[in-house]
Amino acid sequence: MKSSSSELAGWRGGIGITFCSPAKLIPDVLEIGYEILWDVEKSPIVAEMGGITQFRYWSGIIESDLKNKTYGYDFTDMEDKQKAAELAYDAYAEHTYGVKGLSKYVTVKHLPDGVYGDVYGSMDLDGDNPLVKAVLDYNVNWFKKKGLTRGGIAIDNAGKIPESFLIKLRTKLNAEGLGLATNGCPDELLKYVDFYGKEGFRFTVEYARKVRKAGFNGILGEFHRQHLSAKELSLYMATRHFHGILFFGYTNGGIARGAEHSFYATRPDVYDHQRWVFRKYVPLSRALHSAGKSDEPYAILSGIGKVDNDSDFSFDTSSDINEEGKVYEYKGPGFVDVIEMVQSSTGGRFIDRYGKSAKDGGVYFYINSMTPETVVCDIDKLDIGDDVIAFDEFNRKILDKSQDETGFKFKTQDGPALIQVGSPQTVAKNIFKRVENMLEQQLVQHRMEQEMGYSSSLKPWAGFCRGYTLDTSEKRSGTQSLVAVGKTTQKARWLYYERRGAAQFVDLHQKTPQTIRLSAHSKCEGVTRVDPEELKTVQQRREHFDTVDGYRYCAHLYIDYQDGEWPEVHTINFSPGTHDWEEVKIEVTPDKPVATAMVLLEFHQPEGKVWFDDISLITDENPGENLLACPGFEYDEGLKEKLNLNLQKYHLVLSELIDALKQPSSLQQIELIATLVDKAEGVLTDGVVRTHFGYQLRDLCDCRTRLDECRVILS
Structure with missing residues (x-):
């Protein structure tokens, strides 16, 4: 059995995403550095092609239902609910694991208000009973049958999983080149885990360094429960990512099934405005990963001010665990001031080195400090010649340097900093x-x-939330239009109004401010209500991310200056009721040049039906050119x-x-x-x-x- 490792976790310097099927839902998903999924893609072999590591979800507790149409059983009419729960688990387990009578190795009960179902309980995973064998074979054989070589099992609710079971599972996984992930277990069991993930902002740099000194060699993943602005994400990536604390796109404020309407892979209004941040940091992270971390930096920081260790921001990496082993992960406030959180939990002043020497491929210094620092490098041990330069990778500039008998010196512009040291030819x-x-x-x-x-012509239109479908029977022009239908859905105790739409992201790169004009056409049937909406404040944005019941029927225009702030959002509603094709328009004259724009068509209703067609986005710079691809949603061969x-x-x-x-x-x-x-x-x-x-x-x-x-x- 191998020790935990970032290699088995599949990390090469990129980011992670939780749930859904990002490779299918996010256009050009590799652009954002997607490498790891807490779930499996709908086409697992596609993920394998893309070098994506998939950790297949398996719960360490029982959360199922008395009734399952897919599996063909229904015990809801039985008066003895305890017996019904046992029979339901037997039916579930037989369908899942292919073995009968496994309920004798579990403890289940009927739980009418369960989050994920009404059958709840725990499994006896200690020893060598038939359930243990069935679970091990089921989890490992899934990968073997599909010929997958990247990934492993993600154990949810691992609070009471016996160590003996972890050893057996890890041994079988390692034999196939696969790893193990979990969302909660005692620190002493982390030696069996390659990928340790938690909801919220749960890990500090100090904690990461501590557990790695104790023998954990995997990655830490934070499943973000609030979507981040570009400024917040930039600071997070610069201070966390290079310590193996990975961004995992997840949701915004919701929990359990209440999170589904805001899953990261379904929100182009989030990931599209983060693309430029990932494009900056992920290639650098991959370069460091490739260079390899060295045991000794052979460089010191001569202080410019003192940076405190973790003290000002409260973190709790522990998990609340109930008697069955369910992990209640999230602790802390509903939303975190990310800037304050990051700045107050950097882990103190230190320096890490990646690469062998300045002469042999160059070296990278990651300077962990929130202030400018003077760095003094050992000339002999790093093989530093007279022609060596110091290149600031974050700010993309050559730093002033000096060299004397005390060492090769440079001063960082700000912190944290990533500096490449080598000859000009090596750096280039x-x-x-x-x-x-x-x-x-x-x-x-x-x-x-x-x-x-x-790879169709409609690829630029990303699905929003539940996505969209196309209709050839209704169109304003051409051969088809986009259609969305309102609906009310109940999942366990969660009530949803169907939320659908489409978004298209456009690079503008204006050199001077130019007026931007959006025009959109729509018709509808039976839309009873449309509420006014503004997305100006952070609170309004959070509500728009989270809401599961709404009365929206509108077009949004997102304007992004790539200054780190959330994009400006301009919204216009379509009329409710039943009407033929209606045109709405938005016109924006920005105060400064716009980097990117995004058009989002949104329909979020308990009932009704709408069609969208003939969308245009133009600027004064090219008034005759529609910047949108496939503005009429046509399949044009x-x-x-x-x-x-x-x-x-x-x-x-x-x-x-x-x-x-x-x-x-x-x-x-x-x-x-x-x-x-x-x-x-x-x-x-x-x-x-x-x-x-x-x-x-x-x-x-x-x-x-x-x-x-x-x-x-x-x-």
Whole structure:
């Protein structure tokens, strides 16, 4: 049996997501650094293609139902509810594990107000009884049958799981190259766990360092229960992620089934405005992971002020556990001031080194401090020559340096900081390598989409909450429209109004402020009520994220300046009742240049039916050009053929570009790469709306920025 490890957890420097099927729901999901899922994808083999690690959910307690239509049993009419609960578990277990009579190894009861069902209890997992064997075989064989090599089992509610069972399960998983995850267990059992996840902000840098010194070598995952602004996320990534405390997109304030309406993978109004943050930090994290952490930094901090250890913010990493072993994870306030939380829990002043030496591939120093610091490096042990520079990776600039008998010195601009130290050629080469890896991810994303049959012309329209369907019988123009139907749904004790819609994300990159105009058309039947809505304050946004019962029928225009704040949101309602096609318009004249925009069509109602069609987004810069891809929601075979042809040509140029990035870094090579970037963009956007290829164009834009940095470095 192997010891816990980040390798078995599947972490290579990216982020995680909980539940749903992110590879299917989030367009260009690899762009945001998606690597780990607390759940399994609807197409597990697609995840395997994408290098995504899947931890298949299994509960350490019993939470099921007296009635299950899918499994074909119903014991709700029995008067003896205790007997009914036992029979229901037998039926469930036989269907799940393929073994009869397993209820003799469990303790169950009827619980009418259960969160996930009305049959509740615990399992006897100590020893070698038939239930233990069935559970072990079931969990491991699922991966073997599908030929999956990444991932493992995620044990929910592991509060009373016996150590003997963990050892057996881990041994069987390790034999297949798989790992183990849990959401709560005593610290002394963490040696069996590769991925330890919890809801909320539960881990500090100090805690991470403590458990790793005690032998835990896996990753810590925080399942965020509040969606973060770009500013909050940037600070979180800079201070937590490089310590193996991973962002996991989850929900916003909800618990249990009350969280489903705000699951991260269904909220383009969140993840699309975080893309640029992940694009900044994930490639750097992967570079550090690849370089490898060294035991000794061979560098010291000579203080500029003193940074306190954890003291000002209260954290509790423990879990409340009931007698069955159910883990009640979340403690603390409903919402956290993330800026205050991060700044008051950094774990003190210290420095970590990644890589061997300045001469052998360069080194990265992660300086854990919230203030500027002077760093003194050991010249001999780090093999630092006269030509070595210090490059600030977060602020993307060369730092002033000095070198004398006491060491190689530089001062950080702010904190925390990530500094690459090496010769100009080495620093530039490492930047080239990150760009190369970034572009190769595009090819992986494309292969995943082909496997899913997901590379249609409608790809830019991401589903919102419960998504959308298309209707060929009703349309304002063309061949079809988007349709959404209101409905009331009861799940256990949770009541929902159906919430559906679609969103499209558009890069604007305005150089000067330009007026933006949105126009949308819709018709409806039987919509009884539409409430006014503003999304101006943080509280209004939180309510919009969380609400499960609402009366919304509207179009939103999100304006993002990429200044770290939440985007501006401008909303206009459609009329309630029953009416033919109606047009609504939003016009915004920004005070400063806009980086990105997003159009969101939303329908959240207990009843009624609506259609959306002919959506347009234009700016004064190009008043005759609709910036939206597929504004009429058409399956256009001609367009699909054109997009595929452009991609084929683009991939040929992309291969040349990747090969060029593998060559030694020089000013001459930079100019060759720049020419290929221009060529790639030209063939990609020939005759089509740029929004069809937002991911690729953002990569090419970043490539140009990195080339500019390398010109300065090599000069």
